[in-house]
Amino acid sequence: MSLHGRDLISIRDLSREEIEGILAAAKKMIPYAEGTKVLHTLADKLVAMAFFEPSTRTRLSFESAVHRLGGNCITIADASVTSMRKGESLYDTIRMLSSYADAIVIRHPNEGAARLAARASDRPVLNAGDGAGQHPTQTLLDLLTMQEAFDTLSGLRVVLLGDLKFGRTVHSLAHALALFGCEIVLTAPPSLALPDPARRRLEHMGAHIREEADLRRAIRDADVLYVTRIQKERFGDETEYREVAGSYHVDADLLRDAKPRLAVMHPLPRVGEISPEIDETPHAAYFRQAFLAVPVRMALLDAILAGGRKGG
Amino acid sequence: MPAKELKITPIKNGTVIDHISNGLALEVLRIIGAHTLDKDSTVSVALHVRSNKIGWKDIVKVENMELSPRKVNAIALIAPTATISIIRDYKVREKRSVDLPERIVGVLKCPNANCISNQPEPIESEFEVTNRHPVILTCAYCDRETSDFLHHLA
Ligand SMILES: Nc1ncnc2c1ncn2[C@@H]1O[C@H](COP(=O)(O)OP(=O)(O)OP(=O)(O)O)[C@@H](O)[C@H]1O
Ligand SMILES: [Mg+2]
């Protein structure tokens, strides 16, 4: 099914075939994202960036994607300057925005906000993160990073490390990995383990999923180590936090026994989870991952707003 | 009707909710909103009544009232074995079991405090019935699953 005119709220809105189509289109967008080739498929389009929560990276990569396709943006970068401050509902704000723009990209602190926005808007809505909920474009760029590194997704063994409870990216990612028949290894402290309903859903899909608390053991045969941020606020006391953060620190010593092609990924920004000594090794995939945000978002905007490139 | 069961005064017109799982009559009353009835109507509640079908049960009988579909849905969630009989002129005119539709709108609050449906937005809560035995509902907004309905009635 074509993405033209559709919302993208959750990765679950997409079939495996649709995800494959997006990844293929994103791959072709790379030279345009780098600026070595030029495209104007959104030349007559205006995209609203509705960011009700600070996010530099996601917003800039979306804006960059719009501009690289020759489109224009209007931006709410800080909710405190909008009339929502005066008590206007999100529903009304989105309703209004949808009469100004051809599509809306939304980031909001409440789970389900993007779904509500999609109902309020008669233009397509793209979810750029709602609370601890969904962040489908992040998942797509994570997949593209893995696919680029291994030429395939199916059968990869992926370790998900860190905060698997609140981390907004991991639930969507785990779903997609299950769709592609990857083996999922969960490495998290008990207090940040993947919640039961999320795990049940994955098992229901027939996912190969297991737990391995010992990080060194977990990465021994892994293809991908996906690191998430462990937030201090999630812990009762400082000591517990330090202990967990310390045992999940990724450095050269840890990677000594890893496969030579192990790809270390991180949604960034990192705050000490990955030692900078990894940066210049072939393991470091996180900067490439950050760049791939642009072609992925270009491919999506292009497919949703311009119906994809004909003959591309 | 079997006289031995009718320990309370018959009603002329109204609704009988029978076969309520033991102990949940007061929750059913809360859903009905008995305080909204007119002052001349009788509401009777029988607690812990022997039942051939479900062991022990509760019964609620309300005069001069028929339940809205929304209230029936709420009852279906907490007391799936309940039957609803419409009484007209002392006779049972209609009897049906409560059954869950595919979507439940406006009946429950999402248990996720951070869900947008718990914010002052011009929308109603909405759940999809994603499993029937046991009943699991999934919030149409935040995707949170819930099976504890008693504590989240709107
Ligand atoms: N006039 C009435 N006033 C109050 N309650 C009534 C009246 N008529 C019937 N009922 C009640 O309505 C319910 C349905 O009546 P019905 O005669 O079908 O009972 P039943 O044969 O016990 O059926 P069931 O299989 O549902 O238990 C019963 O709980 C009965 O006690
Ligand atoms: Mg009976």
Ligand SMILES: [Zn+2]
């Ligand atoms: Zn919800």
